[in-house]
Amino acid sequence: MKLVFNLPHMLRLKAMMQPWEATVTGSDQTRMAKCADEWGYEMIAVPEHFAIPNDHVELSGPHYLQSTVAQAYLAGATERIRLNSCITVLPLQHPIVLAKALATADWMSSGRMMVTFGVGWLAREFELLGVPFSERGRIAERVDFIKSQPEFDGRPFDVVHGLGTTRVGEGHVARDDPNGRPGMSGEEIVERLSWLGEQGVTVSAVPLPPVRSVDEYLDYAQWVIEEVKPKVP
Incomplete structure (x- = not known):
């Protein structure tokens, strides 16, 4: 089993984060990514939105990155860990420009870029970017187009079956x-x-588990790699 390192403050959702995560800076994220890379985590994933309407901030949160840019930065700060998007909203981006960005980052990182495409769901976000919401389902055509670009040199896209983070309640003691x-x-x-x-x-x-700081988070992440992962078949 390969393990994903969940980098804090990739988004800001009350249901999916602890209060301290909102104080995590880009410098903190860089330090954590370097640790995850050194300790042997397999992947970091970056979520994406471009525009959250005011009436959706409470539900969707106010903080997102552009996934490809963030992936490329994290790749430059690390040596072996893979960088995935979770997700890249494909219908909101021109497939030629996106294909070039992904291929550039993949080349510069020695093949460590991954991408997870999604169709998007927030109609107002599409409206703000001038993209017809009703046409977003044509994602297969865009994926095929990106895969056909010469920058990818005929290489197949990886298919990874994974599962997201589970947050654990306060009442469960980690013995x-x-x-x-x-x-x-x-x-x-x-x-x-x-x-x-x-x-x-x-x-x-x-x-x-609930933690209170970057250092506590890193202590836990290192413990998982050193004490827990060797026991997983």
Whole structure:
């Protein structure tokens, strides 16, 4: 099982983050990405939106990056970890320009770029960017066009089956966590990841306990790699 490193403050959703994450800076993210790269995590994923209407901020959050730019930066700050989008809203971007950006970043990173395409769902975002919302379903044509570009030299796109982050409630004590923080125990994480592997999942995020700072987050992430991952089949 290969593990995803969930980089904090890639978005700002109350249901999917802890309060301290909103204070994480780009410099913090760079430091964390370097640690994840050194420790052996497989992938970092970057979500994307271009414009969140005011009446959707409460639901969708106010903070997103442009995925390809962020992936390219993180690739430049690391040496081996793969960089994925989660997701790239394909209908909002010109396929030729996007293909060139992805191919450039992939070349400069020695083939570490990945991309997950989505059709998008926020009609007002499409309206703000002047893209017909009703035509967003033609994503297969755009994907085929991007794959056909000479920059990709006929290489197939990877297909990775994965599962997102699970947030763990305050009431669950992580008995194997050396700092005694709430969360899943090492044994329970091994059991969960092993079950996912049996279902055909090859890349998964790790359930996260509530932490209070970047340093606590890194302590936990390193513990997972050193103490938990070797026990997963």
